[in-house]
Amino acid sequence: MTSETKSNLARLGLMIAVYLILAARIPSYYSQPGIAALLDSAVLAGIIAIGVGLTMIAGEMDLSVGSMAAFAGILSIQLFPYGMVPVLVIVVLFCGLLGALQGYCIYKLNISSMVFTIGTLIALRGLTLVVSNEKTVLIPFENIAETDFLSAKFFVFSIPSATLLVLVLLVDFFSRRTLWGREIFAIGGGRGEARAAGVSIRRPIIVAFSISAALAGLAGALLSFRTGSASPLGFEAVLLEAVTACLIGGIALAGGRGSILGVLIGLFTIRFLVSGIAALGAPFWMQSLATGALLIFVIIAEAAIGYVTRRRRMARALTA
Amino acid sequence: MLRMSGIVKSYGPTRVLEDVDLAVEAGEVMALMGENGAGKSTLVKILAGIEPADGGTISIDGAAVSIRSPGHAQAAGIGYVAQELSIVESLSVAENVFLGDETLGFFRSAASLARRARPYLERVGLDHIDPLSLAEEHSVAERQLVEIARLLSRKARIAILDEPTAALSETEIVRVKAAVRTLAAEGCAIIYVTHRMPEVFDLTQKVTVLRNGKSFPAVETAGLSIGDLIEAMLGRQLGQMFPPRAAHAGEEILRLDACRASGLKAPVSLSLRKGEILALAGQVGSGAGAVLRMLAGVTPIQSGSVTLEGGAYAPSGIAGSIARKVLYCSDDRKRDGIFAVRSVPENLSAPALSAVSRFGLLSPALEGEHVTRIARQFGLGERFLGRLAGNLSGGNQQKVALGKWIGLDPKILLVEEPTRGVDVGARSEIYSHLRKLADEGLSIIFASSDTQEVLGLADRIASFFHGELVRICDADDVTAESLTRDVTRASEAA
Known part of the structure; x- marks a missing residue:
């Protein structure tokens, strides 16, 4: 068993433990509509976390995802008359293109992606306000029924939550089993080393930021269609939850480590905790407090395990 | 097979390579030797495409x-x-074996990569390791071998190995050497950069020596004596570069008894007297720097004891050593030595903020006094005081890096590579300033891989090889040749 599998299993164990502890006290946790609601609550942060996670693996971080989602939301509602599926495709492609451009700039200017994406985070929000005329845009009331299928449930899945799960599998496969995906891991794990070995730095950065933006666009469009409206000020808090999911899911801030499946595990660990606390009727601040405590617990545990492993490895090297 | 001719390279005003020629045939192992700063690494980096050359031609197979x-x-x-x-x-x-290899197709699985990597790993003697395990789980030597396996997988026709054994133990070196022979047997032309004499005579057919950025025609290793090789590498005129030695040294100030620290393979014992300059001579990974870092509190003393002026000394960190007035100047000037984006006066007063403050507030008058005193002591002209430290030449940066510590009135100054990246003129200045400080009672220990510097500046010399102290002698009893033999373990090659 590789160390990555072990670490993912430990995280899965933690997620299941959180689920079981809360399920013991909240009956809806094991009812069909309850589970469906849990899955649905994870869609927005989940789809976005996949992309943010990918940029973190590349040793970068895309902070512009919230604004990108809001931008895509406004755009997709405004273009709604052209039909939902074509609009979805166009919006996702357009956001992907913007992301690729963002990646190219970060590569070409050789500046920290944190700095650059703070810039685009602010600028895209401004653009969204311009495009929306600073107003919330709505799907016309007579058409609102057309979006009902997004809320329909098939067993416990809705189309958005199924999309999230399919995307996790796709991007996980992409990151583990393709040349482009492995390049993202390589430049995150050791930029100089990878470059010296002849790995292109440009391509993985562009690919990671493009996927991140496209997924943010998709999340923004899907959620806006489901609610039938989009606010130019929406999706502001999602970045924090996405990054938290990545960190709890084992993606290293320094890059090169972690997996997309891990992000999904981290995401549901948070969702189970937060929804559970809400269902128990605890005040709102408890949710933040518990999420923060969970993150700190996971990071301390990682550090402790890492310390023990390194000691063992050193001991082995000395006896060898 | 490979021919580089007339290669020229400058970094800013400093010319690192002038008109360098190098030619290697298929199946041949060519040693590339020279002192630190001779331009070896720059030359191979040009060939590897990491640095661009300013001039010259490279041809392969004509x-x-x-x-x-x-x-x-x-x-x-x-x-x-x-x-x-x-x-x-x-x-x-x-994955590391195939890193940067785009010929394996877009889709790849860990298992198929492992299967393809295995034959290459076997050929470099890594058949016992699991190709799926993470690279970080393996020793430095095994990582080097993984890199050689990468060269094999690429079917490289020309291989450059830049000091592949610098951080390895003897048994590990044997494995690397075997892998290099495998490469050569497959018809690869190999450029082998090293400081170690045994490897040169054991492994290579020819030697090209670089000295001060110039190359000498390649010679057959077989017809060469160690003496010839050392002479070709050094050959520099000492001239009036170094100040005269101390007439006499004071009482003992520091004593190390059987000390161990990370980077040392055997316990080290030595002593230092007041006003003495002690050199720790050795190449990268020799342990010379490790002794300094241990004394500076950067790495803990694992065993043994250190006595400073009769009392026990065990710093628990840099702050601990500074409190005892044992000050350490690292060889990584950019990272540890200077605040590149701050002015020279700010750099010089940085470690002594409490001395230049009144009631917890910085006093410009005290600071100015402090800075002027150091600048005078270290020959830093008035016109440099307004500049940012990062914009100074290497020599003046080093004066700032050393000078800031002098302001604390140290008892012992620990200097790692005192003149790395410093031009010849500034070197001799720095030597004379250090000697003057020693004459005033400061004790100095410096670690250096520069033979001339060790011979010229030190009163006593401790030579290190591979994490072990080889011997301690008075500088008068050491010659360039005997020292080079000690720090490259030439005796093993004979």
Whole structure:
């Protein structure tokens, strides 16, 4: 068993433990509509976390995802008359293109992606306000029924939550089993080393930021269609939850480590905790407090395990 | 097979390579030797596409090639095993073997990469390791071997190995040497950069020596004596570069008894007297720097005891050593030595903020006094005081890095590579300032891989090889040749 599998299993164990502890006290946790609601609550942060996670693996971080989602939301509602599926495709492609451009700039200017994406985070929000005329845009009331299928449930899945799960599998496969995906891991794990070995730095950065933006666009469009409206000020808090999911899911801030499946595990660990606390009727601040405590617990545990492993490895090297 | 001719390279005003020629045939191992700063690393980096050359031509099999990026070098069949940039620790061994290889197709599975990597790993003697395991789980030697396996997998026709054994133990070196022979047997032309004499005579057929950025025609290793080789490498005129030694040294101030620390393979015992300059001579990874870092509190003293002026001394960190007035000037000037984006006066007063403050507030008058005193002591002209430290020449930066500590009135100054990246003129100035400080009662220990510097500046010399103290002698009893033999363990090659 590789160390990555072990670490993912430990995280899965933690997620299941959180689920079981809360399920013991909240009956809806094991009812069909309850589970469906849990899955649905994870869609927005989940789809976005996949992309943010990918940029973190590349040793970068895309902070512009919230604004990108809001931008895509406004755009997709405004273009709604052209039909939902074509609009979805166009919006996702357009956001992907913007992301690729963002990646190219970060590569070409050789500046920290944190700095650059703070810039685009602010600028895209401004653009969204311009495009929306600073107003919330709505799907016309007579058409609102057309979006009902997004809320329909098939067993416990809705189309958005199924999309999230399919995307996790796709991007996980992409990151583990393709040349482009492995390049993202390589430049995150050791930029100089990878470059010296002849790995292109440009391509993985562009690919990671493009996927991140496209997924943010998709999340923004899907959620806006489901609610039938989009606010130019929406999706502001999602970045924090996405990054938290990545960190709890084992993606290293320094890059090169972690997996997309891990992000999904981290995401549901948070969702189970937060929804559970809400269902128990605890005040709102408890949710933040518990999420923060969970993150700190996971990071301390990682550090402790890492310390023990390194000691063992050193001991082995000395006896060898 | 490979011919580099007339290679020229400058960094700013400093000319690192002038008109360098190098030629290697297929199946041949060519040693590239020279003192630190002779330009070896720059030359191989040009060939590997990491640094661009300012002039000169490179041809392979008679055809001129242009190499401006690692990608170009790879396309030309050149593989590079670097000293520091090696493998990506967070990837598997198999992925590191095929890192940067785009010929394996877009889709790849860990298992298929492992299967393809295995034959290459076997050929470098790594048949016992799991190709799926992460690279970080393996020793430095095994990582070097993984890199050589990468060269094999690339079918590299020209391989550059830049000090592949600098950080390895004897048994590990044997494995690397075997892997290098495998490479050569497959018809690869190999450029082997090293400081170690045994490897040169054991492994290589020819030697090219670089000295001060100039190359000498390659000679057959077989017809060469160690003496010839050392003479070719050094050959520098000492001239009036070094100040006269101390007439006499004071009482003992520091004593190390059987001390061990990370980077040392055997306990080290030595002593230092007041006003004495002690050199720790050795190449990268020799342990000379490790002794300084231990004394500075950077790495803990694992066993043994240190006595400072009769009392026990065990600093628990840099702050601990500073409190005892034992000050350490690292060899990584950019990272540890100066605040590049701050002015020279700010740099000089930085460690002594409490001395230049009144009631917890900085006093410009005190600071000015402090700075002027140091600047005078270290020959830093008035006109440099308004500049940012990062914009100074290497020599003046080093004066700032050393001078800031002098302001604290140290008892012992620990200096690692006192003149790395410093031009000749500034070197001799720094030597005379250090000697003057020693004459005033300061004790200095410096670690250096520069033979002339060790011989010229030190009162006593402790030579290190491979984490072990070889011997301690008075500088008068040491010659360039005997010292070079000690720090390269030439005796093992004979």
